[in-house]
Amino acid sequence: VTVNDYGSSIFGRLQSLFKKAIEDAFPGLDVPLLLAETPNPQFGDYQCNSAMPIAAILKATGINKKPGDVGKEIHAKLPENIDFVEKIAVMPAGFINVFLNADYLRKQISSLALNGISLPKVAKKRVLVDFSSPNIAKEMHVGHLRSTIIGDSICRLFEAVGYDVLRVNHIGDWGTQFGMLIAHLYDRFPDFLKKLPDISDLQAFYKESKKRFDEDEQFKKRAYECVVKLQSRDGEIVQAWNTICDVSKKYNQIVYDHLDIKIKDVGESFYQDKMVELVKWIKENKPDMLRKEEGRQIMFPTGCDVPLTVVKSDGGFTYDTSDLAALKYRMLEEKCDWNIYVVDAGQNLHLETVYAAGRDFGWYDENTQRVEHVGFGLVLGDDKKKFKTRSGETVRLLDLLSEGVKRATEKLKEKGRDAVMTEEELAAARDAVAFGCVKYADLSHTRTQDYIFSFDRMLDDRGNTAVYLLYAYARIRSIVRTSGVTDSQLADYLAKTPILPLNHPAELKLAKQLLKLSDCVLLVLDSLMLHQMCDYVYNLATLFHDFYNECYVIERKEGEPVVVHFHRLALCEVTANVISTCFKILGIREVPKM
Numbered sequence: 401v402t403v404n405d406y407g408s409s410i411f412g413r414l415q416s417l418f419k420k421a422i423e424d425a426f427p428g429l430d431v432p433l434l435l436a437e438t439p440n441p442q443f444g445d446y447q448c449n450s451a452m453p454i455a456a457i458l459k460a461t462g463i464n465k466k467p468g469d470v471g472k473e474i475h476a477k478l479p480e481n482i483d484f485v486e487k488i489a490v491m492p493a494g495f496i497n498v499f500l501n502a503d504y505l506r507k508q509i510s511s512l513a514l515n516g517i518s519l520p521k522v523a524k525k526r527v528l529v530d531f532s533s534p535n536i537a538k539e540m541h542v543g544h545l546r547s548t549i550i551g552d553s554i555c556r557l558f559e560a561v562g563y564d565v566l567r568v569n570h571i572g573d574w575g576t577q578f579g580m581l582i583a584h585l586y587d588r589f590p591d592f593l594k595k596l597p598d599i600s601d602l603q604a605f606y607k608e609s610k611k612r613f614d615e616d617e618q619f620k621k622r623a624y625e626c627v628v629k630l631q632s633r634d635g636e637i638v639q640a641w642n643t644i645c646d647v648s649k650k651y652n653q654i655v656y657d658h659l660d661i662k663i664k665d666v667g668e669s670f671y672q673d674k675m676v677e678l679v680k681w682i683k684e685n686k687p688d689m690l691r692k693e694e695g696r697q698i699m700f701p702t703g704c705d706v707p708l709t710v711v712k713s714d715g716g717f718t719y720d721t722s723d724l725a726a727l728k729y730r731m732l733e734e735k736c737d738w739n740i741y742v743v744d745a746g747q748n749l750h751l752e753t754v755y756a757a758g759r760d761f762g763w764y765d766e767n768t769q770r771v772e773h774v775g776f777g778l779v780l781g782d783d784k785k786k787f788k789t790r791s792g793e794t795v796r797l798l799d800l801l802s803e804g805v806k807r808a809t810e811k812l813k814e815k816g817r818d819a820v821m822t823e824e825e826l827a828a829a830r831d832a833v834a835f836g837c838v839k840y841a842d843l844s845h846t847r848t849q850d851y852i853f854s855f856d857r858m859l860d861d862r863g864n865t866a867v868y869l870l871y872a873y874a875r876i877r878s879i880v881r882t883s884g885v886t887d888s889q890l891a892d893y894l895a896k897t898p899i900l901p902l903n904h905p906a907e908l909k910l911a912k913q914l915l916k917l918s919d920c921v922l923l924v925l926d927s928l929m930l931h932q933m934c935d936y937v938y939n940l941a942t943l944f945h946d947f948y949n950e951c952y953v954i955e956r957k958e959g960e961p962v963v964v965h966f967h968r969l970a971l972c973e974v975t976a977n978v979i980s981t982c983f984k985i986l987g988i989r990e991v992p993k994m
């Protein structure tokens with residue numbers, strides 16, 4: 401399933417037009433379209449570079465045509481009048497340069513200022529995003545933080561274009577480790593049935609019980625008994641299990657609240673019965689897929705070298721089993737068009753093997769449905785090693801976020817903001833900076849690569865950071881605020897001025913970037929690479945900066961009345977709205993004052 405309904409996107413429309421022209425000029429030629437933005441404005445705004453490879457293919461079949469002529473033939477098949485195109489020029493080497501029509505840009509900006517930002521219309525899809533997904537009783541770590549941030553942003557993007565989105569927390573809340581946790585809970589918090597125990601450090605609790613499990617035979621036996629009782633749904637043991645889950649989730653919820661994350665628990669425990677059914681289903685429908693090995697029941701999906709363990713030798717299930725059951729449920733019951741797993745890159749082999757099994761079982765059709773692992777790299781410390789505290793412990797997420805809040809407070813003080821803002825404004829700005837900088841640092845790095853976590857870097861107000869963007873946004877809003885022009889005055893002006901007098905090169909550059917929002921949304925919708933949106937909004941902010949340096953929006957001259965350039969005010973307004981749209985998708989809280 402590719403996203404191919406481009407709506408109002410300029411680049412998308414150009415792509416369809418060129419595809420059709422190439423198909424018309426050279427029917428049946430299987431050649432990928434090469435269309436890109438032009439780095440040098442001398443050659444227009446977009447350039448099609450397909451002529452050369454087409455000439456090469458033709459040559460191989462005995463037809464000699466110069467790339468320049470191929471370019472001309474493609475050009476001849478393009479429609480005469482394209483509303484957004486000023487001119488099209490074919491270069492001798494066959495490059496086809498497209499120049500955008502300035503009046504089209506002027507009209508579009510006017511309409512965006514008047515009617516607000518609209519995102520491209522795409523066919524509605526049902527998409528499930530499996531993200532965050534920490535394990536109970538082992539604290540959420542920075543890897544889960546990445547999954548949480550990236551997964552949430554992907555959901556926001558889908559929601560923005562009107563998809564039906566299922567936000568799923570596939571928490572690790574099931575398995576034999578619960579035996580020892582429950583046995584330990586009975587010893588340490590005998591009152592747990594009466595009140596939720598105050599286990600401030602669940603990590604330590606886990607370690608304690610693990611230690612006892614490894615060293616104390618008696619304890620180990622009790623732990624096993626607890627597992628058996630849990631599996632047979634013994635009332636009190638289930639309550640103990642619930643207690644441990646609740647304590648763990650309470651902690652996670654604080655992290656989610658800070659980061660404005662909405663997510664629904666559909667953890668491993670949800671699949672208890674479904675795993676039993678799954679094994680039955682395989683035995684009835686695909687018995688040949690299972691093979692016995694040392695008491696285990698395993699399977700090698702087509703093309704896979706590493707098997708999935710479906711049933712352990714003691715009859716229990718594994719991470720593989722729960723993921724198989726989850727895949728079946730998501731595709732056949734939830735009927736997802738698109739099933740996304742935001743999980744660290746290290747689990748790629750596991751997930752790909754599960755997907756291959758799903759294809760073998762016929763649970764989904766690759767032509768109409770998309771099942772994919774959205775992987776990501778590690779979070780590293782300044783020393784380029786795995787992110788740890790100074791004493792070598794894993795970093796607690798809440799500590800990390802508190803540190804962010806502390807640093808953001810210092811940052812705002814250092815800039816003297818505490819003197820000019822009310823307490824509420826300051827608190828809003830502080831949280832926007834603290835949580836926004838952590839999210840943005842993650843999203844702005846190429847997802848598949850490792851990145852270095854550095855508060856110094858992410859709180860820098862220059863460069864591609866949330867702080868820079870939050871300042872840019874607040875500045876633009878303040879320009880509009882201090883102009884004294886009301887919304888209805890601006891609306892009246894726009895209604896009378898469908899073609900804004902945007903003539904300065906900096907105005908036109910900014911206008912073009914603003915109109916690329918749809919292209920950017922469609923690009924990211926397909927690639928799920930959020931740094932592309934970060935790059936987009938960062939470029940937008942710098943182009944705004946250039947425009948603001950070169951063009952007066954409000955002109956104040958000694959002894960003369962103040963002049964407000966309405967068309968530039970409209971440009972400010974659209975810029976702020978586009979940034980705000982991107983912030984929503986990236987999960988950054990916007991603040992009107994910084």
Ligand code: ARG
Binds near residue numbers: 572726741
């Ligand atoms: N709980 C797992 C972990 O912490 C991640 C689960 C990801 N989702 C999945 N369907 N396997 O490593």
